[in-house]
Amino acid sequence: xxxxxxxxxxxxxxxxxxxxxxxxxxxxxxxxxxxxxxxxxxxxxxxxxxxxxxxxxxxxxxxxxxxxxxxxxxxxxxxxxxxxxxxxxxxxxxxxxxxxxxxxxxxxxxxxxxxxxxxxxxxxxxxxxxxxxxxxxxxxxxxxxxxxxxxxxxxxxxxxxxxxxxxxxxxxxxxxxxxxxxxxxxxxxxxxxxxxxxxxxxxxxxxxxxxxxxxxxxxxxxxxxxxxxxxxxxxxxxxxxxxxxxxxxxxxxxxxxxxxxxxxxxxxxxxxxxxxxxxxxxxxxxxxxxxx
Numbered sequence: 001x002x003x004x005x006x007x008x009x010x011x012x013x014x015x016x017x018x019x020x021x022x023x024x025x026x027x028x029x030x031x032x033x034x035x036x037x038x039x040x041x042x043x044x045x046x047x048x049x050x051x052x053x054x055x056x057x058x059x060x061x062x063x064x065x066x067x068x069x070x071x072x073x074x075x076x077x078x079x080x081x082x083x084x085x086x087x088x089x090x091x092x093x094x095x096x097x098x099x100x101x102x103x104x105x106x107x108x109x110x111x112x113x114x115x116x117x118x119x120x121x122x123x124x125x126x127x128x129x130x131x132x133x134x135x136x137x138x139x140x141x142x143x144x145x146x147x148x149x150x151x152x153x154x155x156x157x158x159x160x161x162x163x164x165x166x167x168x169x170x171x172x173x174x175x176x177x178x179x180x181x182x183x184x185x186x187x188x189x190x191x192x193x194x195x196x197x198x199x200x201x202x203x204x205x206x207x208x209x210x211x212x213x214x215x216x217x218x219x220x221x222x223x224x225x226x227x228x229x230x231x232x233x234x235x236x237x238x239x240x241x242x243x244x245x246x247x248x249x250x251x252x253x254x255x256x257x258x259x260x261x262x263x264x265x266x267x268x269x270x271x272x273x274x275x276x277x278x279x280x281x282x283x284x285x286x287x288x289x290x291x292x
Contacts, residue, residue, distance in 0.1 A: 006040070006066035010275075013193060016062055028105035033087020035105050037078045041069035047115040048286060049076045049106065051123030053145070053269075054213075055205040057084030059197045060120055063275035064282070071283045076109055078102065080123060082207035094212045095125035102126060103134045110137065116286050118142040120271065121239075125212060128221045135226040140290050142230045142282065145268050147213035149250035150243050157181050157238055162202070175199040185236035185267035194272065222253035228290045229254040232281055234266035234273065258288075 005022050007015040023038035038058050048068055052060035058077040068075050081089040081098050089097040106115065117138045119127025124146030131138040159181055162174035172195065179198045180190045222229070231251050233240065240247060248260045261281050266274035271282075 006069060008066065010062045010066075011191075011193065013196065016059060016193070016197070019062060019065055026109065028101070028108050030081050030087045030101045031090030033090075035078050035081060035087070035101050036085040037076055037105060037109065039074065039076050039109070040065055041072075041074040044069065044072050044074040046073050046286070047076065047110060047113060048073045049115045049117050051078070051102070051117070051119040051127050052080060052083070053121030053123050054207070054210060055083070056080075056120075056122075056201050057204065059201065060123075060269070061271065062197070064271050064279055067275075067279040067283065068286075071286070073286065076106075076115070078105060080126065082205070084201065084204055088206055093207050094210050095122060095217075096129060096212065098126045099129045099133055102130050103137065106130075106134070106137050114139040116140045116142065118144065118282065119146065120144040121147065121268065122210065122213065125218055128218050128225065131227055132221050132224045138227050140228045140230070140286070141225060142232060142285055143218075143251070144232045145234065145237055145240065145270060146218055146231070146247075147239070148215055148218035150219065150246040151216055172199070175202065182238060183267055183269040184273050185234060185238075185265060186273065189267070189273045216250075219250040219253065222250060222257075223255065225254045225256070228256040228258050230258045230285050231260040232270065232278065232285075233260065233262050234268055234270035235262045235264040236266060237268045237270070239268050256290075258285075261285075 007018050023040055026037040027034040050061045057079045065075055079086040081101055117127045124143040131141045159178045160174040162171050165171045176195050184190055251257050263270050263274050263277050271278045
């Protein structure tokens with residue numbers, strides 16, 4: 001699959017469908033069920049694995065896949081257990097229950113190679129735990145909008161319970177409100193495509209009552225990480241408002257902490273809202289030396 005088969009920009013539903021059609025679809029075990037992966041850029045030597053956020057799926061990365069392939073990377077993205085098309089984890093439900101199945105899948109997909117691991121939000125917790133438990137697999141770790149680096153956040157967001165609504169338009173407006181409140185910083189970013197992706201993913205979220213994001217579990221993992229660590233945050237992330245310096249200090253507990261990059265005028269879903277700048281930053285990180 002060549003990069004010219006992929007959309008240059010993802011603005012329409014057809015662009016997402018083109019990405020989906022261009023992927024190779026792979027399954028690995030998740031208990032007695034399956035973990036569903038999508039892969040692009042086969043034949044490229046370097047490998048990057050992207051883990052999506054809570055109430056999400058592979059589409060959290062729709063505006064990043066093509067650029068990573070064009071930069072020479074093979075891209076693997078799973079739907080995490082209990083999200084998207086993947087089965088529920090057999091035991092537990094939070095980020096720590098996902099690690100075993102991610103590492104098992106990576107052993108199959110990587111075939112003794114290592115990868116760069118990038119985790120967004122809930123997926124950042126899974127990524128950090130996986131990097132700590134599978135150091136031979138992960139040669140660099142990039143955390144994007146990660147929770148659990150500071151004590152339960154000061155930021156409070158007012159979200160609407162769309163599940164209690166019967167009227168179709170009210171449901172859509174609730175999702176639009178939640179998307180703007182939690183994920184995106186600018187009104188113009190809340191496109192029909194963004195709302196549709198957000199709504200479809202929310203409907204497939206079977207992992208309720210997640211709690212680890214309210215702890216400092218990620219901060220406590222930092223000293224155990226053997227690989228270099230970077231962070232990328234949106235400067236207007238509503239879930240981490242006022243916490244950026246504390247986040248930087250927590251990341252710096254990693255022995256090989258490299259840098260925290262803050263992208264101005266972007267919200268929590270920074271890789272979607274400010275995709276061009278995010279792609280530049282991420283490709284630069286992936287191409288940088290990890291020696292020292």
